[in-house]
Amino acid sequence: MAAPRPPPARLSGIMVPAPELEQISLAYLPTMVDKNSFLNRTFGNHNLFFWFVIILSFFRETAPRTIFQRVLDILKKSSHAVELACRDPSQVENLASSLQLITECFRCLRNACIECSVNQNSIRNLDTIGVAVDLILLFRELRVEQEALLTAFRCGLQFLGNIASRNEDSQSIVWVHAFPELFLSCLNHPDKKIVAYSSMILFTSLNHERMKELEENLNIAIDVIDAYQKHPESEWPVLIITDLFLKSPELVQAMFPKLNNQERVTLLDLMIAKITSDEPFTTDDIPVFLRHAELIASTFVDQCKTVLKLASEEPPDDEEALATIRLLDVLCEMTANTELLGYLQVFPGLLERVIDLLRVIHVTGKETTNIFSNCGCVRAEGDISNVAEGFKSHLIRLIGNLCYKNKDNQDKVNELDGIPLILDNCNISDSNPFLTQWVIYAIRNLTEDNSQNQDLIAKMEEQGLADASLLKKVGFEVEKKGEKLILKSTRDTPKP
Known part of the structure; x- marks a missing residue:
């Protein structure tokens, strides 16, 4: 036999x-x-x-x-x-x-x-x-x-x-x-x-104590990210990053400044996948991702203006710009999470920097034809314009999230003349899909239970600064009752 x-x-x-x-x-x-x-x-x-x-x-x-x-x-x-x-x-x-x-x-x-x-x-x-x-x-x-x-x-x-x-x-x-x-x-x-x-x-050998040793040998952690970039079909590098690295905010904070732009994008993409997965955050995940939120928000506040290089005549660094744009993407997803939203709504300088950046790229796009212009450009596959696609939409989305049921931020946007700026972006744009929808969303959150912001928009319509068709497009109409102008919503209130 x-x-x-x-x-x-x-x-x-x-x-x-x-x-x-x-x-x-x-x-x-x-x-x-x-x-x-x-x-x-x-x-x-x-x-x-x-x-x-x-x-x-x-x-x-x-x-x-x-x-x-x-x-x-x-x-x-x-x-x-x-x-x-x-x-x-x-x-x-x-x-x-x-x-x-x-x-x-x-x-x-x-x-x-x-x-x-x-x-x-x-x-x-x-x-x-x-x-x-x-x-x-x-x-x-x-x-x-x-x-x-x-x-x-x-x-x-x-x-x-x-x-x-x-x-x-x-x-x-x-x-x-x-x-x-x-x-x-x-x-x-x-x-x-x-x-x-x-x-x-x-993956098999790492535990909490050994993660501390990894913080002293960051080249190994960076090699894991590079391994995932080269072999995305291999399950082990992605498991190391999602199940171990992202559960160690100390390692991520130590590693992030050492990463090149491609590596940052890879790490941020996996962070987005974790946040948007069907599995809800556990009680252990919340404090970890609050630490990640601090890192992402502070980095964005410090570096977000690097994306303006895309509008220059010099050949832009698309990898640097993509890394900055991905920071914005992470912030949008984090502020859509109720456990993280409250922390980011009060993060120092974040809302101000987002409004400032939106204003700069809006003006830049109006003054010259560039990738921030609403008309956009004819884009070939791999064109640098693809890198900035949706950037303005996501800025407005983030403003809307930060103002969700938060009167202090609603008032702050008003003080910074952010409401006319947002309304002025209500245009169809090839480079910013769903731009109008995000403007509607932001205006909703800015005016919810905020009579001052409602009055401002109503007066803008009366003074010709916001025409009725534009307001109708974003789901509002102005009604005059006696001597008072009332801004009425024609849609249901959205969630972040």
């Missing part, structure tokens, strides 16, 4: 197919009565395909420590050849047999650790983790593209991921040996599988 093929090996939540093996007849296997004698003969001959079948088929749950000791001995012996190749590149061509041995050893260890804490503990207590990490660092030092080397590299990382899976003691040892060198070496590797497996190890 032929031996069955081993089942697929699960790699900490990801199914990794086990290597293809030739069918081996069980008739050739010795009786299990003389187990140790058989192991001595098998390991002595380096018959690794037999080891693999035996561990998976017979011993995985009760594998004797001697098996793992023998595998470790082979790893140590084979690593000498890799060390020699690192010192003498001419020896790389002679690595084939050593790499094959290393690969099969890692495969045995990897599969022995699958959901088996007994094997994880036995292998860990032999200091196999330290040997494996040292070998992987040697692989990176070789910097050659041999397929045999990549296979050994990948299997070594899979082993580290499996031994750490759901095993806190193993996670601690992996972290001690792997941080920071292994992550710095692997997260930017050209092979996407190596990036994915090293990301998996990082």
Whole structure:
């Protein structure tokens, strides 16, 4: 009867197919009565395909420590050849047999650790983790593209991921040996599988205490963001960012100034995805995202005018502008969240800066034809004008959110002459989809339970500063009762 093929090996939540093996007849296997004698003969001959079948088929749950000791001995012996190749590149061509041995050893260890804490503990207590990490660092030092080397590299990382899976003691040892060198070496590797497996190890090993160590090695955190940019289909980098980084405001605050504009956009996009997801904020999420709100708002207040460079005749830095625009997008989504709205409504200087910026780009768009003009321009795919699409709409949306049921902010917009400015933007614009709708929304929130703002708009209509058709477009009409002008709403009050 032929031996069955081993089942697929699960790699900490990801199914990794086990290597293809030739069918081996069980008739050739010795009786299990003389187990140790058989192991001595098998390991002595380096018959690794037999080891693999035996561990998976017979011993995985009760594998004797001697098996793992023998595998470790082979790893140590084979690593000498890799060390020699690192010192003498001419020896790389002679690595084939050593790499094959290393690969099969890692495969045995990897599969022995699958959901088996007994094997994880036995292998860990032999200091196999330290040997494996040292070998992987040697692989990176070789910097050659041999397929045999990549296979050994990948299997070594899979082993580290499996031994750490759901095993806190193993996670601690992996972290001690792997941080920071292994992550710095692997997260930017050209092979996407190596990036994915090293990301998996990082995700598995990180906890609250180790996040503090990551704050002192920000290059690793930045490498994770770069890994997500290069491999958006890989689940591990995005899990690290959304489930770990975004839950650590200290890390985000330390990392954000170090990011380039592309990296900032990536992080902000994932922050938006988290805020707008169907899952509501937990009680733990709220204080974390209040800290994020502080960072985003303060950065926007300080840097928002960089977007004005888009209107200059000089070639603009579209990445810098996109990063600024994405800050605005995050603020719009944050102020649409009731748990975050109150904090941002009283954030120093935010409302004033948004009104000021809206006024500047509105005037700039009127004076010359540029990407802030309502008429817009004919835009080709990838044109810089696409970067600013919706920017004015989102400024008005943010003003509306900040004034939602907040009389102090309603009055502040009035004091800053923001109401005529908003009404003057009620035009169809190719570069600002839904501009009219957001003007309607903002005016609604500015006039709700605020007679002073209502009177101002009514007087504007009487003085010809706001015509009736414009007010009708935004959902209002002016009615005269005796000597008093009354602004009447023709629509339902929206929510932020």
